[in-house]
Amino acid sequence: MRTGTERGARPALAALVTAIGALLIGLLTAIPGASAATLFGDDFEGGDTAGWSRSGGSWSVVTDGSRALRQSGTSADARAIVGAGWTDQAVQARVKPISFNGTGRNVAVLARAQSTSAYYYLGLSNAGSVVLGVRNGGGLTTLASAGASVATGTWYTLRLEVFGTTLRGFVDGVQVVTATDPTFSSGRAGLAGHYAAASFDDVLVTDVGGPTGSPTPTPTVSVPPGTCATSGSPIGFASVNAWGRSGTTGGAGGPTVEVDTASELIAAIGQSGPLNICVRGMITVPAGMYNVASDKTIVGVGAGAGISGGGLNIGLPIDDAVTTPPANAVNNVIIRNLSFRNASDDSVNVQMFSHHIWIDHNDLASGYDGLIDIKRGSSYVTVSWNHLHNHTKNMLLGHDDGNGAQDIGRLKVTYHHNWFNATPQRNPRVRFGEPVHVFNNYYYYNTDVGVACQANAGCVVEGNYFDRAEEPVTNSYAGPAGRCVARNNVFVNESGQPDCSGTVQEPGSYYSYVLDDPNSVKSLVTAGAGVGKI
Template sequence: MRSNTPLHLACAALGAAIVAALLIIPSASAATLFSDDFQDGDATGWARSGGSWSVVTDGSPAYRQSGTSADARALAGGGSGWGDQAVQARVKPIAYNGSGRYVAVLARAQSSSNYYFLGLSNTGAAVLGKRTGGAPITLATGAAGVTTGAWHTVRLEAFGTTLRGFVNNVQVVSTTDTSFGSGRAGLAGYYASATFDDVLVTDLGGPTDPPTTPTIPPGSCRTSGSPTGFASVNAWGQNGTTGGAGGPTVAVDTAAELLAAIGQQSPLTVCVMGTITVPAGMHDVASDKTILGVGATSGITGGGLNIGLPASDAVTSPPADAVHNVIIRNLSFRGATDDSINVQMFSHHVWIDHNDLADGYDGLIDIKRGSSYVTVSWNHTHDHTKNMLLGHDDGNAAQDVGRLKVTYHNNWFDGTPQRNPRVRFGEPVHVYNNYYFYNTDTGVACQADAGCLVEGNYFERVEEPVTNSYAGPGGRCVARNNVFVNESGAPDCSGTVQEASAYYSYTVADPNSVKATVMAGAGVGKI
């Protein structure tokens, strides 16, 4: 699918929506100039020079330059192109023919021999350069950890005389140059083969150079405390959940800064200053991150956070590169176009604590596809129907059995009708000392042979507070020492469940005190 302004603005908007879940669009206010995800199976509109270009299937339809014996380029965009532009694509290098070779995205391409390029080189580095009718000219290089056979998100920004290059949402190179003021976008394989997908061109302007760094008020970005529950357990090669501890601390107040920071492949504490509007879709969080709101008014709107590798049914055991050791605290989430927070694909040791979540599209906090050792604590969820899902499908036993070990404690489920949580396969799923208020469908729904331990909670106006016969295959649940008031029903539970105390130590508070304690302590501005 492709679009090109001014002739196809309607298609551009649709294309941006389709690819938003896969791409990091640098700003919510950026206009889409062009997009192509090749889902239509062809590459009409691409002007090719050299090489062998074709649409292939590489997980999904994508554009491939085959062979390594040519200086291959493909340009897109009508007329003389655009001035300020950010060109982004997912790029998978396949092979290089010798040294000094690269696969690249192109910006301000005036012809097939005059353009700027950001390349992934045969040495694993990023190279920012230009062609002015002859051989490539290198302007800047940077470490990028590029590997063949793996997808990388590559973005080249050209605004005014400033050029900046990003690989996997982290800026790795920058320079200034005056050779080209406008032109089209493109792709290249300089004596190299690669697959390209999800091409996106926007008119986003980059931050000032040097970027303005927000100042963190003293004591306002605190990283103290540690989780109780499954996120504290020593398992799967990770002893507890420490997030970005041991790494630097950065402050962010723009979408570009936030998304670049959470994608870095090293320990980092990210202090979110104010409410940041991110592009629609889900945005990936890398391992060893603490994402912490500053004060009581910081948060994320317009999109959600994804903790996990791309979804796959074929993977049935935790991969070595599963995302792990992530903390999300003290943030408000609003207006997500998918999930507000999604944990998937065997991600582990995740602590989601003291957040305020509402008004999303799908789940507020969903945990699925074999993820485990997660604690969800002291969150306030409200004004939303499908609250929290644990296990996404009755047929996903291969990934989920023996996993999905999650603790939910001291959360305020405030007028959220269902999925508080809805559970499949996980055992034990430990739900204690939460305050349930006016959940009109169900509180805890335990299905598909899940084992839920529900204790010390306060249920108010909840007709079906705990059940293992809600819908689909039944589960097992044990409900003990809970309070049911103001027209709340009785638990519908049977079977035996593993004890959470076999994994970690905890103390259950008097359930009669839970309502006051949780209302006073859950949500943002309380840590």
């Protein structure tokens, strides 16, 4: 069956297209924003590949249960594209991997294809993952990936949605990856076997809902007063007027929505425009990092809300060649009152010049990598009143000793009133940032190091309470030395002493703040840090 490119389709075939479109709508009712005006469909029952443009490989229609399009060679990068210059589109197909030639190969569906060498793709890789990426004339560039069991001889349904700069990938009806990328704004649909053989069937291209291609937002709900604190303002660097922003307001001015499923949450955080997102209950998401768009407040309802299994990514895809803040850097995001557990990577990651971010009153534990990592030129961030525990590699600020081109003059971050509870190291571990302001935090049983200031970073560490902290503050922990000023701190129960030298910019030249008496910090922070306290 073929529509969208073929004139004079017989009524029976047209009816079948409509039926498949209707079935798709039914299958996707759980996916926010799924809309189903059919743009193209092909089930290959006609026995030919008319309308398809092919490059590489060996393509033919075979019988594989029903008739299907087979790409049988594994020695080439094979692609087939079809259709018109669609803007916001969802490309879906049943895909059965047959064999792979080498490692890191994939079979994929394509969207916004400009040609057989320029497109977005969602693929099943023999590396044991689902990959979402872009190709623009050269090799494949991964934008996001998630672990998956990929077996040859098994049918999977892949669906790649593209709307605006947002990309979402689904496997068998479950969203597993998401990313943002501005490379292509429209194009055709397609299929690919990247040095891999596969069968493809039931190709269906539909539009993506909304007048501008954005997903249909979760309906606005009335949230009881006091249960979803969407108001509030940070102190510290997130409050500073810089980089074209005056402070951090998150979703202020936008609607308020409530989410309680993974698909609702992932769709909401990726929408464009200001939005207040109230998270109800502990939501388990598929493994991976999920992109947060600018102008979002994400806040838990009560003390039992959070995210398990994956994490939040605030920032554009990594690009080491970019050394100045891009105009489209993610900014103005607030994350509050959420518990994070068992993240497959970072619990919260801030990267690629993201700015004006406030991470406040969360409970973070038992992740795979960092609990809160801030890197690659990001700046004007406040991390406050969080309870961090049951985790070793706690927080990075700046990821690599050699990343000065992106980081020098940036990574301006305030950490205040956090409870570093038996977190051995990276509390935080700092590179290049100046000034990094660490004040009124409670450190308990940190068996390696508290604040490690290196790679010429400049840290002001003041008014903190160190309790059984082996090496509370140092600028000679590992790698190139930094600079630090430690003042007015309390050290008890066999805590070490600061190892600091050098001069550092004063945070007070950027913003106003008032120090709590460091002797009261333990009681203040243990009573006030974490969830259910705002």
